[in-house]
Amino acid sequence: MYTTLISATELATHINDQNWVVLDCRHDLMDANVGQAAYDLGHIPGAQFVHLDQRLSAAKVGPDGVFRGRHPLPEKADFIATLQALGVNNDSQVIVYDAHGGMFAARLWWMLRWVGHRAVAVLDGGLPAWLAAEQQVTTEVPAARNGGFAERDSLVHTVDVIQVLGNISSAAKPLVDARAADRFRGENETIDPVGGHIPGAKNRFFKDNLQADGRFKAADQLLQEWSAVVGDSSHAIMQCGSGVTACHNLLALEVAGLHGAALYPGSWSEWCADASRPVER
Template sequence: MYTTLISATELASHIADTNWVVLDCRHDLMDTKAGQAAYDQGHIPGAQFVHLDQRLSAAKTGADGIFRGRHPLPEKASFITTLQALGINNDSQVIVYDAHGGMFAARLWWMLRWVGHKAVAVLDGGLPAWIATGQPVTTEVPAARSGNISEQATLVGTVDVSQVLANISSAAKTLVDARAADRFRGENETIDPIGGHIPGAKNRFFKDNLQADGRFKPADQLQQEWSAIVGDASQAIMQCGSGVTACHNLLALEVAGLQGAALYPGSWSEWCADTSRPVER
């Protein structure tokens, strides 16, 4: 069972396994049609495309009229239906990939763990690593199939905005922001019209988890780097702009053997939508 990362060579040796499901998560936050277009131009054989906005997120505004962030989590029942439509069974090995160092694939990795599915791994280095090892790509779309996956006990934790707000004064947990440093400092108004960060947060850009070739750093290096940031990972909260790249930090922690950190799904986009909430710059 693969539960964190898998190499391109390892995936290639299992690509014909009938109980393996491969999912393409490529996306562009500034061009939401780019992922599908890239998939249509070529993808790993047998892979199905999963759109971040359409299948891995709920409506930005809840039924109560309150803005929940740019990529709020869907209801678990709805997500299970999505997974069944992708042909995922309770005993399926799922492999997720993108072409962006895992920044989008990690979201689906985390979400599968959220509904209790442990056998899910991110392709280390993504599609570039697959191509670099001489593996083929195709434009053929696999036939639709149905799966029987059901919700199990969750393997991850979450916190909501009220808990994050309470943590500012209690400082009981370490809050880590996965956005780039300029966004964290409030200097990138193109992406974050309201700039800054949640008071007390630390900054760990998700790309700092990667080597120059786009693959994850070795587990011992990640453990050393992350231990200096969070100490006890079970007392840490990961956030970012909208609950996507924070999952990359959660994956890095899992690779490092530092378990138990929670996700704040609404993240900065939800936080800054209410001007009564404090902001640091």
């Protein structure tokens, strides 16, 4: 069972296994059509495409009319229906990948754990690593298949905006922001029209988890780096712009053997939508 990362060479030996499901998560936050277009040009054989906005997120505005962030989590029932339509069963080994060092694949990795599926791993280095290992891609779209996935006890934790707000005064839980430093400081108005960060948050850019070749750093190095950031990981909260790249930090923590950190799904995009909430720059 692969539960965090898998190498390109390891995936290649299982590419024809019937109970393996490979999912392509490529995306671009500035152009939502990029992922599908890239998939159509070539993907790992047998891989199915999963769109971040359409299948891994809910409507930005909830039934109560309140803005919930740019990529709020879907209802679990809707996500389970998505998994079933992708052919996922409870005994499936799921592999997720993108072309961005796991930036988007980690979101789906975390979501599968959210509904209790442990056998899910991110392709370390993504499609570039697959191609560097001289593996082939295809434009053939696999036939649809139905899966029988059923929800089990969640393997992860979440916190909501009220809990994050309450944590500001107590500072009981370290809060870590996965955005780039310029966004954290409030200097990138293109992506974050309201700039800054949640008071007390620390900054750990998700790309700091990676080596120069786009693969994850070794577990011992991640352990050393992350221990200095969060201390006891079971009390930590991960957030980012909209609950996507925070999952990359959660994956890095798991690789390092630091378990139990929670995700704030609404993240900065939900937080800054209410002007009454405090902001630091």
